[in-house]
Amino acid sequence: MKRNYFKSKLFLKYIWSYLFILLIPLVLMTIFIYQSAVSNLRSEIEQSRLNQLTQTKVIIDGRMKELGEIASRISYDKRLTPFRVHDAYYSGEAIEALDQYKATSSIIDELFLYFHKDEKIYSAKGLSSFDVFAKSFSFSKWKKDSILQDLNNAKFPTMRPADTVVRNASLQESMLAYLIPITPYNPNPHGTIMYLIKKSELTSLIDSILGNYQGITYILDNKGQILVDNRQGEALGNAEAKSLFGLSPGIHDKLLNSKPHSIVSVTSENNGWTYVTVMPSAQFFSSVVHVRSFIVMLFIIVVIVGAAIALLLARMQYQPISTLVEFANSKSKPRHPADGTTATGNELDRIRTALQEYSSRIDLQEPYARNHFLSMLLKYGNAQSLTPELQEAFDLHFDRTHHFVMVIGWGDMEDTQDERQERKEMIELLAQIEFPELAAHAYGVELPQLDQIALIISFNSNQAEQEFTPVRHIVEAVRCNMLETFDLIPTIGVGTCYSSPDQLNQSFIEACSAFELRTSSGHGTVTYFEKLLYAPDHTFWIPNHSLLKLSQSLKQGSYDVASQMISASIQSLQSSELSALLKRCICFDILNTMLKTASELGIHNLMQEMAPNMIYSNSLDELESGFLNLASRICKQVERNNQKEEQTQIDRIVSYIDDHYADHTLSLETIAFEFAISPSHVSRSFKEKMGLNFIQYIWQKRMDEVMRHLKTTNAPLKEIIIQVGYLDTPNFIRKFKKETGYTPGQYRKLYGENGPAESASDLDDES
Numbered sequence: 001m002k003r004n005y006f007k008s009k010l011f012l013k014y015i016w017s018y019l020f021i022l023l024i025p026l027v028l029m030t031i032f033i034y035q036s037a038v039s040n041l042r043s044e045i046e047q048s049r050l051n052q053l054t055q056t057k058v059i060i061d062g063r064m065k066e067l068g069e070i071a072s073r074i075s076y077d078k079r080l081t082p083f084r085v086h087d088a089y090y091s092g093e094a095i096e097a098l099d100q101y102k103a104t105s106s107i108i109d110e111l112f113l114y115f116h117k118d119e120k121i122y123s124a125k126g127l128s129s130f131d132v133f134a135k136s137f138s139f140s141k142w143k144k145d146s147i148l149q150d151l152n153n154a155k156f157p158t159m160r161p162a163d164t165v166v167r168n169a170s171l172q173e174s175m176l177a178y179l180i181p182i183t184p185y186n187p188n189p190h191g192t193i194m195y196l197i198k199k200s201e202l203t204s205l206i207d208s209i210l211g212n213y214q215g216i217t218y219i220l221d222n223k224g225q226i227l228v229d230n231r232q233g234e235a236l237g238n239a240e241a242k243s244l245f246g247l248s249p250g251i252h253d254k255l256l257n258s259k260p261h262s263i264v265s266v267t268s269e270n271n272g273w274t275y276v277t278v279m280p281s282a283q284f285f286s287s288v289v290h291v292r293s294f295i296v297m298l299f300i301i302v303v304i305v306g307a308a309i310a311l312l313l314a315r316m317q318y319q320p321i322s323t324l325v326e327f328a329n330s331k332s333k334p335r336h337p338a339d340g341t342t343a344t345g346n347e348l349d350r351i352r353t354a355l356q357e358y359s360s361r362i363d364l365q366e367p368y369a370r371n372h373f374l375s376m377l378l379k380y381g382n383a384q385s386l387t388p389e390l391q392e393a394f395d396l397h398f399d400r401t402h403h404f405v406m407v408i409g410w411g412d413m414e415d416t417q418d419e420r421q422e423r424k425e426m427i428e429l430l431a432q433i434e435f436p437e438l439a440a441h442a443y444g445v446e447l448p449q450l451d452q453i454a455l456i457i458s459f460n461s462n463q464a465e466q467e468f469t470p471v472r473h474i475v476e477a478v479r480c481n482m483l484e485t486f487d488l489i490p491t492i493g494v495g496t497c498y499s500s501p502d503q504l505n506q507s508f509i510e511a512c513s514a515f516e517l518r519t520s521s522g523h524g525t526v527t528y529f530e531k532l533l534y535a536p537d538h539t540f541w542i543p544n545h546s547l548l549k550l551s552q553s554l555k556q557g558s559y560d561v562a563s564q565m566i567s568a569s570i571q572s573l574q575s576s577e578l579s580a581l582l583k584r585c586i587c588f589d590i591l592n593t594m595l596k597t598a599s600e601l602g603i604h605n606l607m608q609e610m611a612p613n614m615i616y617s618n619s620l621d622e623l624e625s626g627f628l629n630l631a632s633r634i635c636k637q638v639e640r641n642n643q644k645e646e647q648t649q650i651d652r653i654v655s656y657i658d659d660h661y662a663d664h665t666l667s668l669e670t671i672a673f674e675f676a677i678s679p680s681h682v683s684r685s686f687k688e689k690m691g692l693n694f695i696q697y698i699w700q701k702r703m704d705e706v707m708r709h710l711k712t713t714n715a716p717l718k719e720i721i722i723q724v725g726y727l728d729t730p731n732f733i734r735k736f737k738k739e740t741g742y743t744p745g746q747y748r749k750l751y752g753e754n755g756p757a758e759s760a761s762d763l764d765d766e767s
Contacts, residue, residue: 381505
């Protein structure tokens, strides 16, 4: 880049501002997040493990309770009484019953029924002697005699610790034996139910709840014996394992195997068993370490990225300011010193000064849009089409009680600088006028004719005075204002006053009609349409002003107003007591007026097509329908003629621009005086017909010519830009790059026919 941004104090202020905005909240937020993460994560992990272990306890206790209920049902099952079991006839039913009870619990591997002092033992698979049972199920630590003794002496439900069992002399499994006397909790039980439960059933249940972890889970009975141990990784010695018995329910920290461990303990209220999970603290809280490392790394990364973003944002924010300062310095003095700062104040002060200098140029775009909306109001009379936002933006208010339009003309003007300036001042004067003493305000609307303007007047009328009185006062105030300011006596046509702004199109038609009659009264006169009502009436029963307004509405192409005049006249005739023949004769005044207007407009074919049919119409309704049809066709033809004339005129304007676009003085005003039409009309029509506005078209022409020169010549860039009528070289280069993506020098290098030649002056201009 050409200038060193770091020499600008404003740029450095931006960097430090962004850094402070980023770093201060970041540091505070990082500390808070870390503290919260450590404490919350530790608490969540411990509580989660406690909840999981509690869930394990509830489920296993539920399974043990199911086994107790099965034993209770067996003790009261008539099919399993000692008599029936020993009876050869009923023994089959007993075996089937045991098989059904076994199927009711998923953790039962084998179920046995033993009656005290009996030599046989019964299972779901059948009746067998105790010797056969001992050979089929050989316990590693629980011998045959001990088994028989425990079966005969069991008074309370007893769970044997997991033991290795060899089944059928081949299959080896780790199983638990659960003895429940029958009837349960009876001081004199007559038998014992023995359940064999695979250790894997309980360990898989524990794993499914606790999930993937590294550590050991123990189930201890009420005497501290280890019933089940589920090891995932390390193992504990017997002494350390027994030290876990008697821990209060909850979470504990303890040193085991010379390492810190987290211990979660839960005690069952049903059978007094203790469920303990022993896990290395490193596993529990490794995620906390990860969080801390992650936060530190994230903090460093965010600081680095934040500094880069701060630099980028500062540069992005300062770059347009720098560009604006360079542009401002290219247009006015004092220039920037070599260090990149202004002689007085900083860059923002310099831009503020430049904006004040150019604000008037920017404001010039608003009047064209404002004039367009007011023109539509005069044409269609629909004030509701102006949204409140647009009315507020253009400072338009139609909240007064009465409204009318006046057309002002001041004669032909010559295409001289003085005449242009005088017309511009006149338009500015009439753009918006306030008459506080008359409670009125006016909005000026440029008409297509260069020497005419329309004024939309809104005022509050005093009920004590006639409506015509304030209208006359307002017209005289406008006339005197123009006479005093410009020493000019205008010719004025004034339309009728209406109570609604939606009828301004009718008032405009009337004002145009009154303005056309100025020749009969001489130049510089005021003609009121209302006073035409009192002129000698040469028509018979249809007022002269109605025919005049009808004729003017047809000339303007305003079908709405024309249809109102026709309908009002026919309705007036229908309500009269004249004869039908006389009414038909009177209607010919309307027909003659319309045909005469059509002839003046050069529309001759309608007279031959439609007039004969209307002459022989049978009723006033048929005549009215015919008149409305004729008016519609005339208005449509006027619209087509106007569009054709506008297109022809735009074609001439485009041709003129194509010949003179290299003239830096070319503007809307010069075009307007060249073709005797108002600048607003030129701007609006040009945009409608060409699809882009006047300024854009000239820019594109100059752009195309510059691109052609860059491709085909080696002329200096500044010379080319001036040659096409653009005096601001830096601004042109910026716009060129924005539109094409290349600087002019880069464009010439890529597309030039003469190779990548590029002069030093081109580089200086682009830098």
